[in-house]
Amino acid sequence: MTxxxxxxxxxxxxxxEGGVAQPKGFKAGGLHCGIKYKRPDLGWIYSEVPAAxxxxxxxxxxxxxxxxxxxxxxxxxxxxxxxxxNSGIANACTGEEGLENAYASxxxxxxxxxxxxxxxxxxxxxxxxxxxxxEKISQGIEQIALTDHEESQFEKAILTTDTVTKHVAVQxxxxxxxxxxxxxxxxxxxxxxxxATMLGFITTDANVVQEDLLQALKEVTNKTFNxxxxxxxxxxxxxxxxxxxxxxxxxxxxxxxSDWPLFVKGLAYVSQTLSKMIARDGEGATKxxxxxxxxxxxxxxxxxxxxxxxxxxxxKTAIYGADPNWxxxxxxxxxxxxxxxxxxxxxxxxxxxxxxxxxPVPFSEEEATDYLxxxxxxxxxxxxxxDGKAIAWGCDLSYDYVKINASYRT
Amino acid sequence: MTxxxxxxxxxxxxxxEGGVAQPKGFKAGGLHCGIKYKRPDLGWIYSEVPAAxxxxxxxxxxxxxxxxxxxxxxxxxxxxxxxxxNSGIANACTGEEGLENAYASxxxxxxxxxxxxxxxxxxxxxxxxxxxxxEKISQGIEQIALTDHEESQFEKAILTTDTVTKHVAVQxxxxxxxxxxxxxxxxxxxxxxxxATMLGFITTDANVVQEDLLQALKEVTNKTFNxxxxxxxxxxxxxxxxxxxxxxxxxxxxxxxSDWPLFVKGLAYVSQTLSKMIARDGEGATKxxxxxxxxxxxxxxxxxxxxxxxxxxxxKTAIYGADPNWxxxxxxxxxxxxxxxxxxxxxxxxxxxxxxxxxPVPFSEEEATDYLxxxxxxxxxxxxxxDGKAIAWGCDLSYDYVKINASYRT
Numbered sequence: 001m002t003x004x005x006x007x008x009x010x011x012x013x014x015x016x017e018g019g020v021a022q023p024k025g026f027k028a029g030g031l032h033c034g035i036k037y038k039r040p041d042l043g044w045i046y047s048e049v050p051a052a053x054x055x056x057x058x059x060x061x062x063x064x065x066x067x068x069x070x071x072x073x074x075x076x077x078x079x080x081x082x083x084x085x086n087s088g089i090a091n092a093c094t095g096e097e098g099l100e101n102a103y104a105s106x107x108x109x110x111x112x113x114x115x116x117x118x119x120x121x122x123x124x125x126x127x128x129x130x131x132x133x134x135e136k137i138s139q140g141i142e143q144i145a146l147t148d149h150e151e152s153q154f155e156k157a158i159l160t161t162d163t164v165t166k167h168v169a170v171q172x173x174x175x176x177x178x179x180x181x182x183x184x185x186x187x188x189x190x191x192x193x194x195x196a197t198m199l200g201f202i203t204t205d206a207n208v209v210q211e212d213l214l215q216a217l218k219e220v221t222n223k224t225f226n227x228x229x230x231x232x233x234x235x236x237x238x239x240x241x242x243x244x245x246x247x248x249x250x251x252x253x254x255x256x257x258s259d260w261p262l263f264v265k266g267l268a269y270v271s272q273t274l275s276k277m278i279a280r281d282g283e284g285a286t287k288x289x290x291x292x293x294x295x296x297x298x299x300x301x302x303x304x305x306x307x308x309x310x311x312x313x314x315x316k317t318a319i320y321g322a323d324p325n326w327x328x329x330x331x332x333x334x335x336x337x338x339x340x341x342x343x344x345x346x347x348x349x350x351x352x353x354x355x356x357x358x359x360p361v362p363f364s365e366e367e368a369t370d371y372l373x374x375x376x377x378x379x380x381x382x383x384x385x386x387d388g389k390a391i392a393w394g395c396d397l398s399y400d401y402v403k404i405n406a407s408y409r410t
Numbered sequence: 411m412t413x414x415x416x417x418x419x420x421x422x423x424x425x426x427e428g429g430v431a432q433p434k435g436f437k438a439g440g441l442h443c444g445i446k447y448k449r450p451d452l453g454w455i456y457s458e459v460p461a462a463x464x465x466x467x468x469x470x471x472x473x474x475x476x477x478x479x480x481x482x483x484x485x486x487x488x489x490x491x492x493x494x495x496n497s498g499i500a501n502a503c504t505g506e507e508g509l510e511n512a513y514a515s516x517x518x519x520x521x522x523x524x525x526x527x528x529x530x531x532x533x534x535x536x537x538x539x540x541x542x543x544x545e546k547i548s549q550g551i552e553q554i555a556l557t558d559h560e561e562s563q564f565e566k567a568i569l570t571t572d573t574v575t576k577h578v579a580v581q582x583x584x585x586x587x588x589x590x591x592x593x594x595x596x597x598x599x600x601x602x603x604x605x606a607t608m609l610g611f612i613t614t615d616a617n618v619v620q621e622d623l624l625q626a627l628k629e630v631t632n633k634t635f636n637x638x639x640x641x642x643x644x645x646x647x648x649x650x651x652x653x654x655x656x657x658x659x660x661x662x663x664x665x666x667x668s669d670w671p672l673f674v675k676g677l678a679y680v681s682q683t684l685s686k687m688i689a690r691d692g693e694g695a696t697k698x699x700x701x702x703x704x705x706x707x708x709x710x711x712x713x714x715x716x717x718x719x720x721x722x723x724x725x726k727t728a729i730y731g732a733d734p735n736w737x738x739x740x741x742x743x744x745x746x747x748x749x750x751x752x753x754x755x756x757x758x759x760x761x762x763x764x765x766x767x768x769x770p771v772p773f774s775e776e777e778a779t780d781y782l783x784x785x786x787x788x789x790x791x792x793x794x795x796x797d798g799k800a801i802a803w804g805c806d807l808s809y810d811y812v813k814i815n816a817s818y819r820t
Contacts, residue, residue, distance in 0.1 A: 062744035062752050062768075093740055095769045128737025129770045236741055313723070314815055321816025327538025330503055331646055334472035342472050358472075359505045360539045399809050405724055406731025 012170050012266055015180075019167030020045050021151035022182035023205035024247040029149040030157030033140025035088035035126070035133060042140040043157030044109070045083045045201060046149075050119055051245035053080035054214035056221050058238040064092035065102040067239060070121035073106065078210040080243055081119035083201060084109045084141070085158050087186070090197075091124040091132050092236035101132045108141045125186060125199055125237050126160055151184070158186045158199055161404055166277040172266045174259045175250040179206040183270040187228070187278030200225055200240035200274055206263060207246035209254040216264050217242050224271035227303065227392040228279045229311040242267070279393035284400030288393065289319055291379045296388030301338040306392035308336035309379060316397035319377055324368035326354040329379060344384040349377070421672055422580050422679055425590075429577030430455050431561035432592035433615035434657040439559040440567030443550025445498035445536070445543060452550040453567030454519070455493045455611060456559075460529055461655035463490035464624035466631050468648040474502035475512040477649060480531035483516070488620040490653055491529035493611060494519045494551070495568050497596070500607075501534040501542050502646035511542045518551045535596060535609055535647050536570055561594070568596045568609055571814055576687040582676045584669045585660040589616040593680040597638070597688030610635055610650035610684055616673060617656035619664040626674050627652050634681035637713065637802040638689045639721040652677070689803035694810030698803065699729055701789045706798030711748040716802035718746035719789060726807035729787055734778035736764040739789060754794040759787070 021028040030043035053074050057067050074080060084105060091098045102122050110117040124132070155165035169182040181204040187197070202217075221240050253263050280288035291310045296302035309315055312332040318325040329347055333340065347355035350371050354363050371377070377396075431438040440453035463484050467477050484490060494515060501508045512532050520527040534542070565575035579592040591614040597607070612627075631650050663673050690698035701720045706712035719725055722742040728735040739757055743750065757765035760781050764773050781787070787806075 060741060060744040061750060062740055090737075093737060093765075093769060128741060236744060313811075317812055317815035320812065323816065327500075327503060330472055331470060331538060334470040334646060340471060355503075359503060397812060397815075399812050401723075402727055402730065402807060402809050402812060405727035405807075406733065 011262055012172055012269055014269070015169040015171060018169035018182055019151050019155060019184045020182045020201050020203045021149065022169040023180040023203050023245070025049060025205060025245050026182070026203045027146055027149040028151040028154035029144065030153035031140060031143055034136040035086060040153055040157035041086055041088045042137070043085045043154040044144055045154060045203065045243070046113065046146055047081050047203070047243055047245045049245050049247065050079040050081045051243035052208055052210040052213055053078060053241065053243050054210060054217045055239050055241040056218055058236060060236045062093055062236045064090055064124060064237040065094055065098040066091055066122040066124045067237065068099065069102040069106055070123065070239070073118045073121050076118035079119060080121050081115045082109060082113060083121045083123060083241060085123040085125070085199065086132070086137065087158055087160055088126040089124060089130045089132055090126045090128050090237045092128045094129065094131055097131055101134055104134060105132070105137055105141070108138055109144070112141050112144060113146070121241065123199060123239065125158065125197060128236060155184045158184070160186065160197070161283055162186050162281055164281055166274055166281070168270050168273040170266050170269055172262055174206065174248070174253065174263065177248045177250045179248045179250060179263070180204065181206070181266045181270050183274050185274040185278055187281060198225060198228070198238045198278055200271065202240070202242040202267065202270055204242070204244045205246070205248040206244050207248065207250050207252050208244040208263070209252050212254045213242060213244055216267055220264065220268045220271045224268065224275040227307065227390065228275050229307055229392065229394045276393050279395050282395035283404045284398040284402070285395030286398055287319060287375050287377050287396045289377045289379065289395055291381070291392045291394070293381045293383065294389045295383040295385055296338070296390070297386045298388040299390055300388070302388040302390035303392070304338050305333055305336045305381065306390045308332045309381065310392040310394035313397055316394065319372060320396035320398045322369050322372035324349055324354060324365065324372060326360060329381070330355060333381065340383050341385055346382040346384065348380040422582055422676055424679070425579040425581060428579035428592055429561050429565060429594045430592045430611050430613045431559065432579040433590040433613050433655070435459060435615060435655050436592070436613045437556055437559040438561040438564035439554065440563035441550060441553055444546040445496060450563055450567035451496055451498045452547070453495045453564040454554055455564060455613065455653070456523065456556055457491050457613070457653055457655045459655050459657065460489040460491045461653035462618055462620040462623055463488060463651065463653050464620060464627045465649050465651040466628055468646060470646045472503055472646045474500055474534060474647040475504055475508040476501055476532040476534045477647065478509065479512040479516055480533065480649070483528045483531050486528035489529060490531050491525045492519060492523060493531045493533060493651060495533040495535070495609065496542070496547065497568055497570055498536040499534060499540045499542055500536045500538050500647045502538045504539065504541055507541055511544055514544060515542070515547055515551070518548055519554070522551050522554060523556070531651065533609060533649065535568065535607060538646060565594045568594070570596065570607070571693055572596050572691050574691055576684055576691070578680050578683040580676050580679055582672055584616065584658070584663065584673065587658045587660045589658045589660060589673070590614065591616070591676045591680050593684050595684040595688055597691060608635060608638070608648045608688055610681065612650070612652040612677065612680055614652070614654045615656065615658040616654050617658065617660050617662050618654040618673070619662050622664045623652060623654055626677055630674065630678045630681045634678065634685040637717065637800065638685050639717055639802065639804045686803050689805050692805035693814045694808040694812070695805030696808055697729060697785050697787050697806045699787045699789065699805055701791070701802045701804070703791045703793065704799045705793040705795055706748070707796045708798040709800055710798070712798040712800035713802070714748050715743055715746045715791065716800045718742045719791065720802040720804035723807055726804065729782055730806035730808045732779050732782035734759055734764060734775065734782060736770060739791070740765060743791065750793050751795055756792040756794065758790040
């Protein structure tokens with residue numbers, strides 16, 4: 001994944017600033033409506049024109065009300081012009097009342113901004129089971145003014161236990177037109193493959209055929225957002241949403257367009273960058289952990305193995321303690337559910353080989369410990385059995401993870 | 411499970427003391443041979459006569475050397491007379507040398523006690539990847555004296571990060587004879603379904619047909635040892651081993667014996683008691699968590715759901731923080747991979763109902779918090795869809811789990 005992107009990097013210009021409001025015709029903002037005590041808790045993204053829209057959703061069976069409403073919106077024309085996102089309350093496990101509140105929020109924001117209801121999506125993140133305070137939501141929506149936009153406020157308004165905002169923007173050239181892709185995300189706890197409490201918003205001014213946009217989003221999400229694990233829990237509210245409003249005026253991008261791969265790479269770069277930001281900002285995390293698996297029988301096997309390693313509590317605590325405990329890495333591979341040849345596996349921490357042919361090799365404990373004290377750790381596993389490869393991202397498991405989650409609601 | 415056992419409790423007498431050396435003809439002991447700094451690290455169980463033996467092993471693909479050797483021993487006659495277990499070093503991922511060391515240990519102990527080699531099993535637990543210090547093992551074996559036995563020393567010698575020894579013994583009456591079943595176990599970290607760093611040793615003086623003994627062990631293990639989760643990691647070394655030496659002189663127990671169900675219940679009681687002791691002593695644990703799922707489509711679904719709940723880091727930290735965060739419980743059910751009707755689920759903490767028909771119900775936050783401050787927590791989930799049921803055991807996730815595992819080797 002990384003290397004594929006590296007090859008194309010020449011054609012992808014990473015902007016030093018900007019996020020979802022960077023592409024032409026997009027605005028974003030956020031405000032405090034009173035769900036949280038003080039911080040912004042109601043954010044919005046607006047496109048001047050209806051944008052082709054696609055989204056992927058949590059696999060958790062308890063799908064939150066806003067996800068149901070947003071899916072309905074997209075289903076009508078596969079277009080969106082607005083996304084409204086509140087933080088603090090997830091509006092999940094809230095029954096009929098929760099669903100009605102999600103519909104009511106959508107209706108209010110659509111009326112306020114004078115767009116058709118089905119051009120609006122609603123998103124929520126926060127505590128499960130509480131009902132949205134509709135009075136506050138309503139007052140908040142009334143305060144939204146398209147002239148008063150600041151994307152950093154949007155980025156702040158979608159956070160829960162995150163410690164930093166997350167955004168990225170890139171530019172590519174398509175049909176001689178500059179196409180911008182921007183993104184913002186929130187993550188932190190309860191992040192696990194298959195869309196966990198994680199929200200990703202991607203905007204682009206590219207002109208893209210919706211059907212292909214959805215497929216590209218699915219492919220890219222499987223290799224990026226779905227490869228992050230913070231604590232193995234999969235939330236009720238996750239989604240990644242992409243809007244493409246066509247204002248870059250390129251010819252419609254579809255799989256048959258010669259620049260399609262470049263567009264997908266741009267989308268992948270944005271998704272991967274946001275994914276790594278989420279992993280690095282995992283609850284209580286002190287390090288970003290990247291697990292690269294190569295030589296697997298196939299990509300699916302590599303994905304399962306890399307996720308087993310990055311998700312292992314024992315590996316995560318060892319990394320927190322800067323302990324080059326290769327045994328726990330090998331052990332995680334062994335219980336990943338993927339059959340491997342245990343005598344062929346090679347494991348390295350960065351460039352320090354610690355296991356070869358399934359057995360530990362002599363290495364400098366001091367050098368390995370020093371390596372693990374860095375803020376970005378790479379675990380490289382080569383199974384020497386095939387061409388399958390994958391990368392997963394996660395973080396270490398620290399005292400603070402326990403602290404944050406033992407007292408989240410109080 | 412619990413209720414089934416309750417019904418039979420009248421016929422099962424739980425002894426106030428005793429473990430693996432309680433059944434007739436069994437002795438056990440332990441000593442310090444120098445793998446650990448000070449504590450006992452070499453334990454043994456001996457039967458005066460060869461005993462029908464059966465075992466279940468880790469599903470981790472990196473199976474430790476001693477497991478391979480022990481399987482070979484049992485394969486010869488399905489009998490054992492001796493089990494040797496060291497702690498401190500797991501002899502896992504140790505290649506040819508590790509395998510040779512396991513064979514050599516078996517040979518030494520068999521010669522020392524003058525029994526055929528294939529009547530001896532060897533077991534190891536501890537750090538992965540280090541070779542056994544054979545000089546020390548050898549000297550330790552030489553010190554084993556059957557006259558110098560004390561089962562509490564065996565129980566201590568098998569521990570790693572455990573904080574307490576674990577043993578239980580029960581008696582039942584079969585064919586007018588008193589049959590005793592005793593057990594000892596170690597657990598603590600890296601404990602997860604499918605045999606994790608967990609060792610269980612069960613002895614009985616019952617006369618049992620080996621084939622049926624193995625099947626009973628498998629059935630019972632699936633509902634007890636395999637239903638414990640500490641951290642989701644599955645170790646390379648786990649096994650549960652049962653030896654039945656027949657010295658109670660009952661008629662051979664097999665499935666066709668009218669008291670077979672009673673014997674299986676006795677075995678289940680011992681296994682369940684040890685399992686709960688392991689869960690309660692999970693690394694850093696302050697509470698035992700029991701998750702009961704009823705009303706599932708079938709038992710397999712109930713097992714998967716109960717394990718998802720008890721294994722959720724977010725549920726575990728919430729319990730540590732005495733936070734009645736029902737949302738995390740419901741969320742774990744939702745990602746368990748088992749299709750359920752989300753509008754039928756009921757959740758209770760002990761007798762305090764917190765969710766009904768998939769929605770939160772009013773409950774006293776104070777009462778629930780008080781309940782969660784206890785040392786034994788019961789989470790009861792009724793899916794109202796069928797007759798499937800299961801119980802899983804685990805513990806909370808505390809600061810100490812991180813502390814222990816961030817510095818295990820150092």
